[in-house]
Amino acid sequence: MKTFEYLRPTSLKEALDILKNHDGNVSILNGGTDLIVRMREGHSSPEVVMDIKKIPGLDQIQVDEDRITIGATVLLNDLGLNEVIKTRYPYLAQAALSVGSKQVRNRATCIGNICNASPLADTATPLLALNADVHIYGEEGIKTVPLKDFFVFVRKTVLKPNEIVTGISFKQDPEALGIFTKMSRRKEVDLSTVCSTVMRTGTEYRISCGAVAPTPVRLFKTEAFLSGKTLTGEVIEEACKLAEGEVVPISDIRASEAYRREMVGVMLRRALSEWL
Amino acid sequence: MKTMIEFTLNGEVVECLVDNQRTLLKMIREDFDLTGAKEGCGAGECGACTIIVDGKALNACLVLAVEADGTEITTIEGLVVDGELDPLQVSFIDNAALQCGYCTPGMIMTAKAMLEENPHPTENEIREGISGNLCRCTGYKKIIEAIQVVADQNKA
Ligand SMILES: Cc1cc2nc3c(=O)[nH]c(=O)nc-3n(C[C@H](O)[C@H](O)[C@H](O)COP(=O)(O)OP(=O)(O)OC[C@H]3O[C@@H](n4cnc5c(N)ncnc54)[C@H](O)[C@@H]3O)c2cc1C
Ligand code: FES
Ligand code: FES
Numbered sequence: 001m002k003t004f005e006y007l008r009p010t011s012l013k014e015a016l017d018i019l020k021n022h023d024g025n026v027s028i029l030n031g032g033t034d035l036i037v038r039m040r041e042g043h044s045s046p047e048v049v050m051d052i053k054k055i056p057g058l059d060q061i062q063v064d065e066d067r068i069t070i071g072a073t074v075l076l077n078d079l080g081l082n083e084v085i086k087t088r089y090p091y092l093a094q095a096a097l098s099v100g101s102k103q104v105r106n107r108a109t110c111i112g113n114i115c116n117a118s119p120l121a122d123t124a125t126p127l128l129a130l131n132a133d134v135h136i137y138g139e140e141g142i143k144t145v146p147l148k149d150f151f152v153f154v155r156k157t158v159l160k161p162n163e164i165v166t167g168i169s170f171k172q173d174p175e176a177l178g179i180f181t182k183m184s185r186r187k188e189v190d191l192s193t194v195c196s197t198v199m200r201t202g203t204e205y206r207i208s209c210g211a212v213a214p215t216p217v218r219l220f221k222t223e224a225f226l227s228g229k230t231l232t233g234e235v236i237e238e239a240c241k242l243a244e245g246e247v248v249p250i251s252d253i254r255a256s257e258a259y260r261r262e263m264v265g266v267m268l269r270r271a272l273s274e275w276l
Numbered sequence: 277m278k279t280m281i282e283f284t285l286n287g288e289v290v291e292c293l294v295d296n297q298r299t300l301l302k303m304i305r306e307d308f309d310l311t312g313a314k315e316g317c318g319a320g321e322c323g324a325c326t327i328i329v330d331g332k333a334l335n336a337c338l339v340l341a342v343e344a345d346g347t348e349i350t351t352i353e354g355l356v357v358d359g360e361l362d363p364l365q366v367s368f369i370d371n372a373a374l375q376c377g378y379c380t381p382g383m384i385m386t387a388k389a390m391l392e393e394n395p396h397p398t399e400n401e402i403r404e405g406i407s408g409n410l411c412r413c414t415g416y417k418k419i420i421e422a423i424q425v426v427a428d429q430n431k432a
Pocket of ligand 1: 027028029030031032033034035036037052072076098099100101104107108109110111112113114115116120121122123159163164165166189190191192319320321
């Protein structure tokens with residue numbers, strides 16, 4: 001690992017000043033479970049590593065009547081074991097607890113999982129299905145970007161060098177039913193071969209998938225097809241075919257393109273069949 | 277570049293001037309000569325480096341030494357109190373829950389943190405609890421039994 005300056009700001013303002021003063025050569029250190037591995041492997045050699053864990057107020061899950069906000073430094077274990085999340089949004093809790101091992105989740109954050117922008121980020125699909133918003137602090141104060149517009153490409157987001165994510169929030173929708181599925185070679189400490197969240201509110205459906213495109217994606221065409229329809233075996237088959245055609249997976253060490261495409265259909269069929 | 281840090285290591289307040297790029301695992305093993313925690317994969321996959329930081333089991337290979345500033349750390353060496361082994365250590369020996377021993381310090385620290393959180397785990401909870409720790413020798417059965425014995429003592 002190359003050496004670097006280690007800075008630990010205690011306010012967002014101080015963090016922003018550090019970002020501005022170092023002109024894009026700063027890596028934000030949250031739980032570090034992605035960043036430290038990348039630095040060790042030489043994929044990332046920042047001049048400054050800025051640890052944001054001592055900025056007060058970012059480690060809370062705030063439950064308001066109409067919104068839930070996950071702070072930037074909230075750990076995956078704390079998200080997955082949170083009572084409100086577990087009871088109202090079990091698919092989000094399951095996604096959080098499906099990441100790595102207990103030790104990894106004791107350090108890794110949900111916001112780090114999202115900012116890392118891996119195509120297979122496990123917490124991305126439930127948050128995409130919940131229409132979550134990303135809150136970004138920069139020179140003009142706080143701005144909000146829908147999560148679906150936050151991801152740009154593999155490991156690329158809309159974040160500018162002097163911006164920092166303060167949290168992710170979503171509108172409370174306790175009526176919504178959701179199903180999270182992670183397919184991996186091994187049950188524990190493995191990355192998703194494919195993952196998805198299928199959600200139903202009334203007769204509307206939201207479908208998101210990971211590891212089937214350069215970023216986690218929503219399947220808007222398939223959603224539009226299902227919208228307002230009564231579920232039948234035939235409708236489900238049609239939707240699965242559409243979904244398989246809507247994703248653009250690649251072949252890699254974990255699976256082939258064809259396998260991934262087929263699994264998108266399998267995950268959707270299983271989820272929708274729960275609501276027949 | 278280096279940073280001066282202060283933290284509590286196995287009950288003792290210590291100071292250290294560390295290289296910023298040093299991992300917590302390297303610091304503990306090389307600067308403090310506590311070689312219980314092992315480096316297996318160096319990437320969060322195997323759990324051989326597990327230590328307890330502020331009550332939580334962490335992979336020390338995925339933490340920077342500078343991040344230890346202000347924390348309270350327990351390593352396997354800190355489980356021995358007045359020359360007495362921890363009940364988990366005794367149970368691992370009595371139940372032959374190790375062969376080469378490389379995974380053992382990490383396994384015991386994971387079990388320690390798990391039992392602090394949940395003193396009466398079921399067998400399944402134990403299996404899940406240690407799923408971030410790989411063992412290439414034992415086949416896990418003896419390890420699970422050794423932890424179960426201590427969990428049962430907690431009940432009594
Ligand atoms: C053994 C192992 C297993 C894993 N298994 C999984 C898995 O099953 N599923 C999965 O999805 N991931 C997995 N991961 C990847 C990783 O653990 C997760 O992506 C984790 O959630 C990252 O969070 P972090 O807080 O550690 O991020 P960090 O490493 O601290 O940060 C990740 C990236 O996001 C940026 N960043 C972090 N916070 C902010 C912020 N507030 N504002 C702007 N940028 C920010 C950082 O600069 C960095 O580029 C695994 C990693 C390991 C080592
Ligand atoms: S050496 Fe840290 S998890 Fe393998
Ligand atoms: S005893 Fe050899 S790795 Fe576990």
